[in-house]
Amino acid sequence: MPTLTIDGQTVEVEEGKTILEAAEQLGIEIPTLCHHPLLEAYGACRICTVEMQRGKRVRMVTACNHPAQEGIEVQTRSPRVLRHRRMIVELELGRCADLPVLRKLADDLGIDRSRFGTGEHECILCGLCVRTCWELVGARAISFANRGTDREVTTPYHEFSDACIGCGACVAICPTGVLKMEDIKGRKVIHSELTLGPQRAIRIPFMQAVPNAPFIDPDECAHFTTGECKVCAKVCPRDAVDHQMEDQFEEIEVGTILVATGHDVIDCSEMLRYGYGLYDNVITGLEFEKLSHATSPTGGKILMSNGEPPKSVAILHCIGSRDENYKEYCSRVCCMYSLKFAHLVREKTGAEVYELYIDMRSAGKGYEEFYKRNLEEDVVFIRGKGSEITTWPEAPGEEGKLVVKCEDTLLGTVRRLPVDMVILSPALQARADAAKVAQTFGLGCSRDGFFLEQHPKLGPVQTASDGIFIAGTCQGPKDIPDSVAQGAAAAANILSLVDRGSVVIEPITSVVEETTCGGCRLCISVCPYDAARFDEEKKVSVVDEAVCKGCGTCVAVCPSGAAQQRFFADTEIMAEIDGLLAEIGDRHQFPA
């Protein structure tokens, strides 16, 4: 390990380090322009030049790429070094007179104006961007062109480059800010994409994510496009980034399962009359949530697609809910979150807010009070469902606005509301894959597609399959407090099962009488729980009573009467029939 002295201080560094890194270790600052720790040393700008003495020989060298050798003595602020530095800064200023990075260096060195003129370039030709694109990203979209005073950074033939993957790394690294990303879509807020605009390829999904760790989105990550980059891995101090990692499938044996797969919201673009997807400023409740969240690209500001705050906003309840054409049921949460939206819009923008509702359903602790508060905050409530959104002006004041048509049932008239922004409150619906999940876990679904509980009052989180519980909106629309309550209830149920260590099963199960079973296996083919199986040795069907739920379907199909249901045997039901009809038994004089 070489030992050297810098400005009189001795330091020992690892083999292969540069003078710049050695100085950093001592906390001595050497100015740099073309250097970046993630890139190969380049030695183009010469601003890092220092005085180095080895033995008797004194030389001027660039600290960023000169190795920190054994026994050398380095001066970083000697008169000769400073003279050198001034010259370089003056030369640079001659090319780019007004750059803040250079101005700062000049001020530090006491340079007022350059003897070499006042050039108006903004690029100092440090090459950081070019090297980033080549060495780090691997896209190789930009490079230097021309020579001497004409030297510049550009794409081949100044054309739009197909090689550019739009990662923006060059812009991020440019020390002067001359490189800019062009917003090709020309929109500052992209509502229709839930991500609300570009995101980093490596990111923490959202603030409250569990686990709160970043993940790499392979569709965005430069490494998966070009094979290079891996900057994240280079800078991670814990070596935690592994681009080779693959999804792993693990099988875990458990005794109880809680299904809490939640809901989807209805696709508003299905309902053409609301113009969702057509008009930029018609957004869904979920998009509004993202927009107004503190971590949104707008920092929680409520902005329209042109980046301006809206002056008027309409919030439309029951989009797809309580509507025979879509979902008959009430989605339960929309009234309250719509009120929350109204409150937020009033608070953040002061815009005029219209709430268009069929009925205001504010049942819940503190909910009616919140409704009242919105009334006091001058939100305009209109009883009537928004029926259409158009941009076709019919009256003065409607030009350039979204016009919401509705029937105000309290005034008994049809109204047109010109507004800047519309928020649709879409119906909650069962997830698209609910039927598949139901099948996987042996759950039932009610007609609306949500999972079926064992009993609406007495078994709200239990299901027909013992040991499988449901909670939250997968069971039906509900708000967070109710979802949490169900989750806690299910957890308590599960813990009590775990604690008991054994399970009690229904006494009503089916059994197959071995001696009469003909081995036709009809029972096996109809059993929804795979409780019946075939005993190859005895050539008869056997019911696993721990799995059997006692539906009795197998009993009904068994042609030999071998399958019987406990407490509901054929003989028992027949006796019931006989008993019920006993008094009229001979009315028909049935021939014996």
Added chain:
Amino acid sequence: MAQFEPRIVAFLCRWCSYTGADLAGTSRLKYPPNVLPIRVMCSGRVDPTFVVNAFRKGADGVLICGCHPGDCHYNEGNYNMMRRFPLVRKLLAQFGVEPERVRLEWVSASEGDRYAEVVAEFTDEIRKLGPLEWAPMMAPPPVQTAESVVTAK
């Protein structure tokens, strides 16, 4: 003459329809008292021989109620019943029993009103059909003499 009051045996699945019938009762809904309910665990449990036996023992109609398709507590029991049902009707027809005397209906636990409606409507229909008379159907066929066989040909 007093109105004919049919006897109808109803097989109600425990989870939906029996609970629905219960709800009709607790909601004080009025419906004809002609139905004699039998609780089964699932409509899929209803063996065709139950239906035949009910008619044999003097029922004028048989009603089978289960959960709505997709709602069966056991996922598919009602589908099995649905598949079996046309066979039941065919079988009855072969015995000479009008297939309309047996009916399959979906009634959920929350549909007390629907249960009452179904019962009222079905009772009405059976009333129109009149009592199920086995005797003439079951009477031995007229003795076929050699002559009658020849003329028939």
